[in-house]
Amino acid sequence: MKDAFQLKTDLTFLNHGSFGACPKPVFENFQDFQREMEQDPVYFIQKKFAMHLAKAKEALATFINCNVNDFIFTPNPTVGVNTIMRSLNLQEGDEILATNHEYGAMDRTWNFYCKKSGAKYVRQPITLPIISKEQIIEEFWQGVSAKTKIIFLNQISSTTALIFPVKEICEKARELGITTIIDGAHVPGHIELDIKALQPDYYTGTLHKWMLAPKGSSFLYVRKELQNQLDPLVVSWGYDSLAPSESPFLDLHEYQGTNDNAAYLCTPAVIGFLHQHNWVQKSDAAKKMVLQNYPRFCALLNSNPIAPLSAEFFGQMASIPVRTSKPEELKDLLFDKYKIQIPVMLLNNEVYLRYSINAYNSQADLDVLYGALADIIQTTTIIEV
Ligand SMILES: Cc1ncc(COP(=O)(O)O)c(C=O)c1O
Numbered sequence: 001m002k003d004a005f006q007l008k009t010d011l012t013f014l015n016h017g018s019f020g021a022c023p024k025p026v027f028e029n030f031q032d033f034q035r036e037m038e039q040d041p042v043y044f045i046q047k048k049f050a051m052h053l054a055k056a057k058e059a060l061a062t063f064i065n066c067n068v069n070d071f072i073f074t075p076n077p078t079v080g081v082n083t084i085m086r087s088l089n090l091q092e093g094d095e096i097l098a099t100n101h102e103y104g105a106m107d108r109t110w111n112f113y114c115k116k117s118g119a120k121y122v123r124q125p126i127t128l129p130i131i132s133k134e135q136i137i138e139e140f141w142q143g144v145s146a147k148t149k150i151i152f153l154n155q156i157s158s159t160t161a162l163i164f165p166v167k168e169i170c171e172k173a174r175e176l177g178i179t180t181i182i183d184g185a186h187v188p189g190h191i192e193l194d195i196k197a198l199q200p201d202y203y204t205g206t207l208h209k210w211m212l213a214p215k216g217s218s219f220l221y222v223r224k225e226l227q228n229q230l231d232p233l234v235v236s237w238g239y240d241s242l243a244p245s246e247s248p249f250l251d252l253h254e255y256q257g258t259n260d261n262a263a264y265l266c267t268p269a270v271i272g273f274l275h276q277h278n279w280v281q282k283s284d285a286a287k288k289m290v291l292q293n294y295p296r297f298c299a300l301l302n303s304n305p306i307a308p309l310s311a312e313f314f315g316q317m318a319s320i321p322v323r324t325s326k327p328e329e330l331k332d333l334l335f336d337k338y339k340i341q342i343p344v345m346l347l348n349n350e351v352y353l354r355y356s357i358n359a360y361n362s363q364a365d366l367d368v369l370y371g372a373l374a375d376i377i378q379t380t381t382i383i384e385v
Helices: 024-039 041-064 077-087 104-117 133-141 166-176 224-229 248-254 267-276 279-301 327-336 363-379
Strands: 071-074 095-099 120-124 148-154 179-184 202-206 218-222 317-322 344-347 350-356
Touching (some): 024 267, 071 248, 077 104, 077 218, 104 148, 166 179, 224 248, 279 317
Parallel strands (some): 179 202
Antiparallel strands (some): 344 350
8 A cells, every 4th residue: 555655665664653754635625725725714714614524524424433522623632632621620739640651742731730729740660561451440440539530541551552451441430430531642543442342531533643634633532521511722713703603612612713724624535545445444453463573573572572462462463572771862763873763762761662563564674674583683782682
């Protein structure tokens, strides 16, 4: 599928996970919307935008299985999660239970709101290597207390690229009456997402990662009963609306000033592309390639798997521990000398090399990575084995 994408041909691109990659037909649809807007911005924004947005929302609602009025588009999950946090009315002593695998921007946002309110952000350690799903669940709940008001959990972690058992955790949280916020940034288009089955209180996911949308397309789902408690991050015409709809939630959150929202409007083209190219099959093939290659990289780097090698924990990305005191230097070397785009990330004092595989990759890309790492091990001291 390399020809369908716009990636540089001389680049070994193994970092779909950070910002995705948008295929040509979807990008053309994106630019068509932008062109149409510039031909008559007033007509497009005031007369046509709502109709295109409704179509985009219907397509996404079917894809993630939720009611069309229960989510809003946001540019990214950070905006979604900030919107939630701002309205939580956290009090001194309240606790937010998360893991020590959450995304750095999310950790920072929680720290910000906790500092303001006196609440406590609990990064419950989940020990590596993972032994089983039960181990994650058990260790996670060791962090709960009578003060736990919120559970915040990534469904697929960023640095460790592991799938977390959010269904089981949401179920128990409901029993305990604890609000759940699920960070599913990596989930849509990657592993199955069924919001109605999962029943989270809040869920955020991106379209611009694994659904292949243009950058700046994500969503925030909010359970109906909580929608009226949610203040908009930016107040605009939806407050004291001149033409209120049946949903104050949508009025307040869907219009937050003039913007280029063409990325949202591409959603029918995005989902059309995934269906047209049997993306579930392509994703399965990529997942197989991820797992097949993992032991080989572990052997080269003298590392051990961070979880059992199965679809229960790994999707289209995998992280391997690397012993280096210079993660930035290693990342830059892989890019500058070997033209490999791949992240090397630090989390909880461990460094991980994370490769992502998508339908535009082939075994040859991972062989290039293997060759580069072998060369670095032989010729430098950046990696210790
Ligand atoms: C787990 C996780 N959450 C959230 C995000 C979204 O970050 P942003 O809002 O900066 O796009 C990412 C991006 O990589 C992520 O991996």
